[in-house]
Amino acid sequence: MKQMIEEIEVRAREELFINIQPIQAAGRLTPEAMKAIIAYGDGYSTCDWCMAPFRLDKIRMPPINEFHVKLAKFVGMDQARVVPGARRGFQAVVSSLVEKGDSVIVSALAHYTEFLAVENVGGIVKEVPLNEENIVTGENTAQKIEKVKKETGKLPKLIMMDHFDYMFGNEHDIHGIAKVAKEYDVPFLANCAYSLGVMPVNGKEMGADFLVGSGHKSFASPAPSGILATTNEWAEKVFRTTQMVGDLTGRKFGIKEVEMMGCTLMGANLIAMMASFPAVHERVKHWDDEIKKANYFIDEFLKIEGNKVLSEMPRKHTLTKVDTTGSFDKIARTHKRRGFFFSDELKKRRIIGEFAGATRQWKLNTYGLTWDQIKYLAEAFQDIAKKYGMNVA
Ligand SMILES: *Cc1c(COP(=O)(O)O)cnc(C)c1O
Numbered sequence: 001m002k003q004m005i006e007e008i009e010v011r012a013r014e015e016l017f018i019n020i021q022p023i024q025a026a027g028r029l030t031p032e033a034m035k036a037i038i039a040y041g042d043g044y045s046t047c048d049w050c051m052a053p054f055r056l057d058k059i060r061m062p063p064i065n066e067f068h069v070k071l072a073k074f075v076g077m078d079q080a081r082v083v084p085g086a087r088r089g090f091q092a093v094v095s096s097l098v099e100k101g102d103s104v105i106v107s108a109l110a111h112y113t114e115f116l117a118v119e120n121v122g123g124i125v126k127e128v129p130l131n132e133e134n135i136v137t138g139e140n141t142a143q144k145i146e147k148v149k150k151e152t153g154k155l156p157k158l159i160m161m162d163h164f165d166y167m168f169g170n171e172h173d174i175h176g177i178a179k180v181a182k183e184y185d186v187p188f189l190a191n192c193a194y195s196l197g198v199m200p201v202n203g204k205e206m207g208a209d210f211l212v213g214s215g216h217k218s219f220a221s222p223a224p225s226g227i228l229a230t231t232n233e234w235a236e237k238v239f240r241t242t243q244m245v246g247d248l249t250g251r252k253f254g255i256k257e258v259e260m261m262g263c264t265l266m267g268a269n270l271i272a273m274m275a276s277f278p279a280v281h282e283r284v285k286h287w288d289d290e291i292k293k294a295n296y297f298i299d300e301f302l303k304i305e306g307n308k309v310l311s312e313m314p315r316k317h318t319l320t321k322v323d324t325t326g327s328f329d330k331i332a333r334t335h336k337r338r339g340f341f342f343s344d345e346l347k348k349r350r351i352i353g354e355f356a357g358a359t360r361q362w363k364l365n366t367y368g369l370t371w372d373q374i375k376y377l378a379e380a381f382q383d384i385a386k387k388y389g390m391n392v393a
Contacts, residue, residue, distance in 0.1 A: 013352060018373050021353030022319055023166075025367035026198050027216040027223070029272065036275035037222060040268040047266065053255045056263035056270070057081060067274045074281060075211050076202030077229035079239065081257075082215070082265045082273060086193040087113035089212035089228035091120060092259035093189055094158065096238045098123040103148045103156040105186070107136045107172065109165035114191065126156060133312055134168055136161060138176025145184050159186050163201070164194040168311040169319030169363075178207025187234065193217050194319060196227060197280050198367060199287035209234050215269070220276040225269045293374045294318045294366050300378035305391040306330070310361065318367040329359040331388045342384070349380040 004010050013019055014028055029037075040046065049061040057068045072080040083089045090113060098104055100122030106114050108127045118125050128136050128144045141159065148156050159181045163174050174190055181188035189210040192201050196213030197220070203211035215225025230238055239260070242253045256262035265273070294315045301307055306326030311317075328342050335341040339357040346354060355362045366374060382392045 017347075017350050017352045018369065018377060019353040020351065020364040020366060020377070022363040022365045023217060024353065025318065025365040026218040026220065027214075028220060028368060029222065030220050030276045030279045032275035032279065033220060033222070033272035036271040037268045040271040043267060045267045046270060055255055055257070056260075056266060058255075062271060062274065064270065064274070067277065070277070071227060072229055074277075075196060075213070075227065075229045076204045076206075077208075077211055078232040079235045080227060080229040081239065081260060082270055083226045083228050083260070084224035084264060084269075085113075085216065085226040086111075086191065086212045086214040087117065087226070088224070088264075089210075089226050090114055090117035090160065090189070090191070092228055093210050093212075093230075093238055094118055094123065094160075095121050096240070096259060097187060098157045103152060103154070105141065105144055105148070105156045105159040105161075107161055107165065109134070109136070109162060109167050109170075110160070111162065111166050111191070111193065114160050123157070128161075134170055134310075135312070136172040136177065138173050138178075138180045141177045142180045142183075145180070145186070155184060156186055158189060160189045160191060162191045162193070163206075164192075164317050164319070166194065166319075167363075168321050169194065169315070169317035169365075170312045171316045174206050174208075181209075182207065193226075194317065198284060198290070198318075200284050203229055204231075210238070215273050219273060219280055221273040222269050225265055225273050290318050290367055291315060293369065293371065294320065297366050297374050297378050301381055303393040304382060304385040305393070319363060319365045321361060321363050323361050325360045327385065327390055328388075332359040345384045345387070346380065349383070351377060351380055 002010060046059060050059050056064060058065055068080055072078060094117040098121050102123045103126050104118045104123050106125050106127055108130050115125055126144060126148050128141050131137055145156060161177050162172060164171055178188050187209040189212060190206050190208035191212050193214040195201050197218035209231060211229040213227040215221030216223035239257050241255045242258055245252050298309055298315055298320060304327055308323040310321040310323050332339040332341060337344060339359040342359050343356045354364060385392050
């Protein structure tokens with residue numbers, strides 16, 4: 001059976017393969033989240049017990065209210081909201097703080113959704129260059145702020161920086177950047193899309209005014225889902241409630257929050273996040289093991305002659321950018337299937353998630369694989385290399 005219903009394929013990639021796809025690894029659902037999706041799949045299911053003053057994060061049954069409190073504590077901030085993806089978190093903050101023509105400091109590795117959040121309000125992104133190790137530092141951030149100040153006569157309205165970037169999975173100098181943000185008195189958003197939910201993250205310890213996470217990237221949750229957390233001070237601005245009054249009817253809508261459009265994750269997505277939360281709460285304590293496995297795999301991967309790693313070493317994240325121009329790409333140049341020979345070989349060994357056809361620079365993510373799977377994965381790469389006559393140390 002190939003189709004679950006007409007024209008929609010059965011998706012069994014996680015069941016049938018080892019999946020090293022870079023963005024999918026830590027968003028895989030827990031069994032609890034799967035159950036929650038089935039039970040709460042109907043439209044406005046979470047609204048069964050919604051009582052005055054009518055807002056999603058105030059609902060007590062199921063314990064959505066309690067979840068928000070726990071979530072804020074978990075990320076080390078005063079208040080938290082669930083949002084439809086990290087991008088909607090950026091959007092809420094940017095739309096509250098930035099006006100047309102204002103500058104926003106981002107990294108030279110910033111995610112496209114950060115650009116879009118700024119563009120949406122007519123702001124202008126200003127990118128901080130990377131150092132030789134492809135890291136954003138506090139020092140470079142300070143220099144960029146000075147430059148913006150000189151060129152525009154104004155300070156930027158916001159600094160938005162990635163804890164770990166999506167390109168290399170490198171860790172950036174969040175503490176240093178937060179310190180610079182304080183010195184210039186510019187609010188600081190820590191983009192933890194690749195860290196919140198897989199490793200311990202504490203916003204206040206980081207010195208962040210805003211913390212954003214992605215449910216579907218790193219919190220074992222369905223898409224779209226995400227987290228926006230902040231301090232009590234900034235909550236007043238970003239979680240401001242509606243002041244609008246109907247001119248004809250005089251209607252007002254009480255405590256609905258403007259940036260949240262009243263309520264955000266209504267239904268299964270939120271309940272699935274809540275269902276995954278205990279597992280996520282536990283798994284961040286085992287990040288060390290994930291790093292050990294990632295480094296084991298990468299060490300084995302580097303035994304293949306010509307293989308390179310473009311991310312910082314040793315790895316501090318399970319997402320890694322690799323370069324196989326000097327190894328697998330050499331075969332692809334003359335193979336009748338081109339780069340797809342590599343995907344074919346991996347697939348034969350029940351491995352998927354590499355960018356199909358890519359044999360130069362590509363990314364992989366080993367998050368959540370067992371030691372047995374990690375060892376199998378390393379052997380599979382070496383096996384393919386040997387088959388095509390490459391040297392393996
Ligand atoms: C994936 C990613 C995002 C977008 O996250 P969504 O939850 O899909 O909106 C933003 N920033 C970085 C660094 C990412 O890796």
